[in-house]
Amino acid sequence: xxxxVVIGVGQTAYGMVPHRTLKDLFADAAVDACAxxxxxxxxxxxxxxxxxxxxxxxxxxxxxxxxMLEAAGxxxxxxxxxxxxxxxxxxxxxxxxxxxxxxxxxVAVAAGIEKMSDLPRERNRLWLGVSGDVEWERLAGTNFxxxxxxxxxxxxxxxxxxxxxxxxxxxxxxFNAIANPKAQFRKALELEDALKAxxxxxxxxxxxxxxxxxxxxMAIVCRADMAKSFTDRPVKVVGTGxxxxxxxxxxxxxxxxxxxxxxxxRDAYAMAGIGPDGIDFAEVHDCFTIGEILAYGDLGxxxxxxxxxxxxxxxxxxxxxxxxxxxxGLIGKGxxxxxxxxxxxxxxxxxxxxxxxxxxxxxxxxxxxxxxNVGGSGxxxxxHILEACA
Amino acid sequence: xxxxxxLAYGAALPRLRLxxxxxxxxxxxxxxxxxTQKAFCAYDEDPVTLAVAAARLACDRLxxxxxxxxxxxxxxxxxxxxxxxxxASIVTALTGRRGVRVVELRGSPQAGLQALVAAAEFCxxxxxxxxxxxxxxxxxxxxxxxYEHALGAAAAAFVLGSGPGVAxxxxxxxxxxxxxxxxxxxxxxxxxxxxxxxxxxxxxxxAALAGMEALPRGADVLACGLPxxxxxxAAKRLGAARADAxxxxxxxxxxxxxxxxxxxxxxxxxxxxxxxxxxxxxxxIGVEVTATGGPEGRRAGPSVAxxxxxxxxxxxxxxxxxxxxxxxRLGDTx
Amino acid sequence: MSAYFSLPMYAASxxxxxxxxxxxxxxxxxxxxxxxxxxxxxGRRAFDEVxxxxxxxxxxxxxxxxxxxxAEFDDQQTMTGRIACxxxxxxxxxxxxxxxxxWEDADLAIGKPVAAVxxxxxxxxxxxxxxxxxxxxxxxxxxxxxxGR
Numbered sequence: 105x106x107x108x109v110v111i112g113v114g115q116t117a118y119g120m121v122p123h124r125t126l127k128d129l130f131a132d133a134a135v136d137a138c139a140x141x142x143x144x145x146x147x148x149x150x151x152x153x154x155x156x157x158x159x160x161x162x163x164x165x166x167x168x169x170x171x172m173l174e175a176a177g178x179x180x181x182x183x184x185x186x187x188x189x190x191x192x193x194x195x196x197x198x199x200x201x202x203x204x205x206x207x208x209x210x211v212a213v214a215a216g217i218e219k220m221s222d223l224p225r226e227r228n229r230l231w232l233g234v235s236g237d238v239e240w241e242r243l244a245g246t247n248f249x250x251x252x253x254x255x256x257x258x259x260x261x262x263x264x265x266x267x268x269x270x271x272x273x274x275x276x277x278x279f280n281a282i283a284n285p286k287a288q289f290r291k292a293l294e295l296e297d298a299l300k301a302x303x304x305x306x307x308x309x310x311x312x313x314x315x316x317x318x319x320x321x322m323a324i325v326c327r328a329d330m331a332k333s334f335t336d337r338p339v340k341v342v343g344t345g346x347x348x349x350x351x352x353x354x355x356x357x358x359x360x361x362x363x364x365x366x367x368x369x370r371d372a373y374a375m376a377g378i379g380p381d382g383i384d385f386a387e388v389h390d391c392f393t394i395g396e397i398l399a400y401g402d403l404g405x406x407x408x409x410x411x412x413x414x415x416x417x418x419x420x421x422x423x424x425x426x427x428x429x430x431x432x433g434l435i436g437k438g439x440x441x442x443x444x445x446x447x448x449x450x451x452x453x454x455x456x457x458x459x460x461x462x463x464x465x466x467x468x469x470x471x472x473x474x475x476x477n478v479g480g481s482g483x484x485x486x487x488h489i490l491e492a493c494a
Numbered sequence: 495x496x497x498x499x500x501l502a503y504g505a506a507l508p509r510l511r512l513x514x515x516x517x518x519x520x521x522x523x524x525x526x527x528x529x530t531q532k533a534f535c536a537y538d539e540d541p542v543t544l545a546v547a548a549a550r551l552a553c554d555r556l557x558x559x560x561x562x563x564x565x566x567x568x569x570x571x572x573x574x575x576x577x578x579x580x581x582a583s584i585v586t587a588l589t590g591r592r593g594v595r596v597v598e599l600r601g602s603p604q605a606g607l608q609a610l611v612a613a614a615e616f617c618x619x620x621x622x623x624x625x626x627x628x629x630x631x632x633x634x635x636x637x638x639x640x641y642e643h644a645l646g647a648a649a650a651a652f653v654l655g656s657g658p659g660v661a662x663x664x665x666x667x668x669x670x671x672x673x674x675x676x677x678x679x680x681x682x683x684x685x686x687x688x689x690x691x692x693x694x695x696x697x698x699x700x701a702a703l704a705g706m707e708a709l710p711r712g713a714d715v716l717a718c719g720l721p722x723x724x725x726x727x728a729a730k731r732l733g734a735a736r737a738d739a740x741x742x743x744x745x746x747x748x749x750x751x752x753x754x755x756x757x758x759x760x761x762x763x764x765x766x767x768x769x770x771x772x773x774x775x776x777x778x779i780g781v782e783v784t785a786t787g788g789p790e791g792r793r794a795g796p797s798v799a800x801x802x803x804x805x806x807x808x809x810x811x812x813x814x815x816x817x818x819x820x821x822x823r824l825g826d827t828x
Numbered sequence: 829m830s831a832y833f834s835l836p837m838y839a840a841s842x843x844x845x846x847x848x849x850x851x852x853x854x855x856x857x858x859x860x861x862x863x864x865x866x867x868x869x870x871g872r873r874a875f876d877e878v879x880x881x882x883x884x885x886x887x888x889x890x891x892x893x894x895x896x897x898x899a900e901f902d903d904q905q906t907m908t909g910r911i912a913c914x915x916x917x918x919x920x921x922x923x924x925x926x927x928x929x930x931w932e933d934a935d936l937a938i939g940k941p942v943a944a945v946x947x948x949x950x951x952x953x954x955x956x957x958x959x960x961x962x963x964x965x966x967x968x969x970x971x972x973x974x975x976g977r
Contacts, residue, residue, distance in 0.1 A: 238833055239833060239837065239841065239862075240862055240924070240925055241925050242833070242898045242900075243833065243900075243949060243957070243959060244913050244925045244926050244927050245892070245897050245898065245901045245904075245911050245913050245927040245949075246890070246892060246896070246897060246898070246911075246913040246925070246927075247892075247896055247897060247898055249890075249892065249896040250890045250892045250896055250897070250913050251890075253890030253892075254888040254889060254890045254913070254914060254915060255888070257888045257889060257890060257938070258887070258888040258938070261888070261938050302893065302894060303891070303893040303894070304892075304893060304894060304896055305890045305891065305892045305893065305896045306890050306891035306892075306893070307890075308890075310894075350868075352862075352925060353915065353925065354887075354915045354923040354924050354925045355864075355868070355923075359887070359888060359915065
């Protein structure tokens with residue numbers, strides 16, 4: 105298999121931009137990605153494109169990928185819309201990596217985009233209830249706040265995790281986002297305020313959830329032996345892993361671990377030839393605070409019953425032993441559903457190249473970063489491990 | 495000709511209650527005659543869900559697993575559709591079998607007992623077969639109409655067949671008396687209209703029924719579910735010792751009132767006690783029921799008194815919300 | 829346009845929903861509820877229908893407050909407030925997600941007993957969708973009967 109490197113990443117500033125068109129938003133990310141290639145990059149070099157989106161509110165359901173390529177100046181390349189709910193971006197990246205690794209494709213892009221702020225309130229909720237097992241979970245009357253709320257309730261019951269520990273994820277990630285110029289929420293969140301916020305789906309308050317975000321991101325990958333013509337600072341993709349699980353939580357053996365994440369992590373670690381200890385920092389899927397707690401266990405950072413303490417002891421803070429969601433995560437940085445997985449790659453690449461944006465955000469000499477991108481409540485998960493080139 | 499037995503029965507009430515005092519708070523008075531409270535359907539209840547709950551209780555009391563009934567008679571005036579029989583939904587909720595005769599009776603509060611009598615006639619014509627009769631109703635009227643104050647909701651189900659049961663059905667009789675201006679509802683209208691005339695059409699119907707002399711006098715209890723004064727007058731007319739006392743805590747549950755009153759009477763009936771079930775509406779129907787004591791376990795679970803004594807009282811605004819009176823977008827969820 | 833659960837699909841699952849009909853795998857005996865095409869134990873595709881009792885305990889739960897419910901339940905939520913959902917572990921083994929009905933805060937805890945009842949889910953396209961919800965099992969003393977039947 106051919107080695108694959110990332111030569112450039114781009115991302116829009118996450119937030120609510122209802123007036124920006126879908127095509128313009130995607131173009132912004134493409135321009136940023138091409139500009140991020142040190143020695144310049146002609147978009148027409150792209151041979152294969154994987155573009156993740158849930159559905160951008162239904163505005164372009166058919167031929168989505170070619171429409172986006174037009175905006176990126178990449179029309180003509182092979183392209184496909186990738187959809188695995190909130191893991192669309194992660195799976196788009198995996199597909200791009202595998203295409204280059206196969207030896208068949210020299211230059212590929214993985215991108216993602218989501219735009220939902222232009223929808224009326226009721227349509228927003230129609231779209232947000234589509235990634236569970238609709239036949240049972242939606243008809244039971246719950247969206248993801250409820251499903252993740254049930255998972256949190258069970259985690260507290262089985263592992264003794266406390267609400268304060270779980271909500272501590274939001275406090276940490278909101279703090280991390282303050283210095284990130286491309287983050288959606290850049291104001292600190294105090295634990296006391298978070299615990300007293302209006303109830304969303306018990307035990308969650310509004311502070312335990314990510315918001316609605318518009319955004320786009322793009323990563324350009326190529327064969328390692330071609331990298332030099334684009335950059336002296338390529339980032340190597342040393343591990344890719346992915347898995348699926350029963351979409352409905354009630355069909356899984358356990359409600360407190362994501363087997364798809366475990367499988368994805370296992371495969372990524374094996375491919376990279378390392379274990380969890382080899383990871384210096386990670387960007388994980390905290391669509392709800394419990395998502396990050398689950399990630400600690402599923403990625404092997406600790407045992408499930410220790411996950412709450414990891415937050416409490418500050419192990420995963422920016423200044424901790426293993427920073428998690430240094431970017432602000434989904435809760436702080438934002439969650440444009442289809443783009444999120446690519447946004448994680450964006451942050452990891454910048455950190456590994458020493459070019460992290462925002463004062464004080466650069467970690468000291470990180471060697472390997474891990475991206476963990478979950479679809480829905482864990483029906484699909486993609487994990488990637490990237491390594492700084494020496 | 496062997497008598498048809500009530501093998502088992504069960505009643506179901508919604509869980510919510512509206513105290514009469516809430517009408518006084520909201521409107522300055524409660525126009526219903528002498529109720530303490532009434533039962534009404536929560537947002538996710540309707541006569542279909544009540545029918546299923548009553549039928550399941552009756553079937554559970556039979557203790558035989560899934561009941562193999564051959565006919566279902568449903569008496570209701572407020573099923574969700576004019577066409578598309580909700581009785582088919584009730585069958586789906588009770589059994590996977592297809593070979594069931596399903597009959598819906600509507601048109602007046604008589605429909606509940608009409609269903610009972612029709613089910614009995616099915617059993618007489620088909621010895622050995624089982625029929626299920628369900629009365630389920632949730633009559634409604636516009637909130638600013640005084641007669642709305644009495645309207646409630648309930649269901650009662652009876653499993654009929656041959657063999658030992660809790661009671662046997664005896665003579666029945668019915669008369670027709672067209673009404674003009676009391677309790678009517680045109681096609682497409684959601685609530686009952688009533689011109690509140692001074693004619694006494696219900697009392698006239700009872701008198702006509704009594705005049706037919708087809709029903710034996712001397713029943714211990716008249717099970718009718720009528721307001722206390724009307725019930726007492728009907729009992730006197732038909733020669734029954736007393737009427738039931740269901741109304742003050744149930745309200746007017748349409749076709750289910752007489753059926754729930756019958757279930758209540760059966761709860762407390764000693765073997766040999768004679769009951770007369772009566773329903774009125776553009777005429778009247780009566781049927782003689784004699785308690786027999788019955789096999790063990792046929793009265794397990796909540797009695798009608800338990801149901802009437804339970805429930806959760808709410809305030810008037812909550813009542814309007816549950817009744818969907820305040821919904822502007824109901825059904826528009828495409 | 830959104831997630832749309834069609835009437836034919838609803839019709840096909842209606843009996844299974846209302847009567848809690850599971851599939852018992854003919855090869856390994858595992859119970860599947862909700863029913864599925866392939867057994868999660870052995871992967872085989874032949875089942876016999878088995879009616880479940882509807883009794884179970886709360887495996888986990890949540891109480892949904894502000895607009896966290898799908899659009900079909902928007903009117904219910906606007907009119908009646910908080911919606912409680914959870915995963916019920918049925919006494920025969922399978923777990924199923926469902927809404928709770930007739931509940932108070934004290935009824936919702938992991939391990940509490942519940943039982944299935946038929947209730948209205950929502951109205952759409954002029955057709956009422958019924959389904960199973962779970963109510964707390966509270967012991968109503970009946971005349972002459974012991975607690976709990």
